[in-house]
Amino acid sequence: MKKLSQILDLKKIKVVNKNIHKAHGLPNECYTDDEYLSVERKKIFENKWVxxxxxxxxxxxxxxxxxxxxxxxxxxxxxxxxxxxxxxxxxxxxxxxxxxxxxxxxxxxxxxxxxxxxxxxxxxxxxxxxxxxxxxxxxxxxxxxxxxxxxxxxVWLDLIFVNINNNEIDFEKYIEPLSDRWKKFWPIKDRDLIVYSKDYGYFNLNAKCNWKFAIENYCESYHLPWVHPGLNSYSKIDDHYHIQGLPNRFAGQGTMVYNPRFKSSLKFPTFPNWPKDQEHIAEYVALFPNVMLGIHKDHFYAYWLEPVNNEYTKEHMEIFYVGNEAANSKKFKSLRKQNFELWKGVQSEDLNIIEGMQDGRKSPSYNGGNFSPVMDNPTHHFHKWVANNIMK
CATH class of the missing domain: 2.102.10.10 (Rieske [2Fe-2S] iron-sulphur domain)
Incomplete structure (x- = not known):
């Protein structure tokens, strides 16, 4: 087991290398060591907007x-x-x-x-x-x-953020880069229309792994063909693009072919100012450290993480629609149920993957892993964010 000082000297293991093909991922101890987790709590979960x-x-x-x-x-x-x-x-x-x-x-x-x-x-x-x-x-x-x-x-988009140590910049400034990114197809005035679904608006999953694995997995579309064959049948790898927010506070992926296959001729109401020529765009962004957001022309979700310990994370999914009728009326209930089952199925498919990565970190032969120079840029973005904040 490395000493804590060795774990925190992440520059030596090339985690923050700007050249992704030369970089390694975070070492095993960042997912398994309790002493490291106490530092992570202080420098990330107390210092950042969570x-x-x-x-x-x-x-x-x-x-x-x-x-x-x-x-x-x-x-x-x-x-x-x-x-x-x-x-x-x-x-x-x-x-x-x-x-x-x-x-x-x-x-x-x-x-x-x-x-x-x-x-x-x-x-x-x-x-x-x-x-x-x-x-x-x-x-x-x-x-x-x-x-x-x-x-x-x-409170932003119904999400409750806290900054325990009261040392981060104002939230409005913190969220500005992501908020500005979304203005092009999700204007701020449309965001006030989101309403929480009381019947099919929430589920939770219990992940037997470190919280970071959920973020890493969410950031990339590389795994779609093997982990999400249903989703991949209409939204393939080459239909996706990378998102790497600067300053480095978020990363993720977008799709150009959002078009869920529900068993109904009924359609959810859409955000009124979402551009017609971008109605098949959807973006999936991890806002560091612990929330994963999904925006679509007809609904929004927030998938936030509650880290309990190194090997246990509670995952909470909250789903919102455009207006109260879409969110809570009997008319759209069947459609809400199908959308609920779609996302619960997708997120459940990821469970074995992120838990398997936790099991893999028990191997002394693993050096933090390598990144695809083409497919893993958002995940590398997240690793750099963790490393840079831990080293401060």
Missing amino acids: VIGVGSSIPNVGDAKPFDLLGIPLIILRDKNNKIKVFHNVCSHRGYKILQEKCKIKNVIRCPYHSWSYDMGGKLIATPHIGGMNKHSCNKFSKSKSGLKEVRSH
């Missing part, structure tokens, strides 16, 4: 749910102003993890340990018996300095 859920999962005022980001306990809630807020899920008194399960908050968030209570803005409003029996205040203690600690957050 997805932890969607607003649709807490649709009403007072809805709240816990979420653990690689062990960091958080609270996601919708406050009285209908705004989504994220707090560290820990009482300022004795450090108890306050929220244990999804719930409806009426007025206060109460810690079960000593009943210290906070309002939905995180303000500490009740400290029972803090100064002795029936003395609920204390001259030597200031409630104003002991509220819940809010986490910097931003």
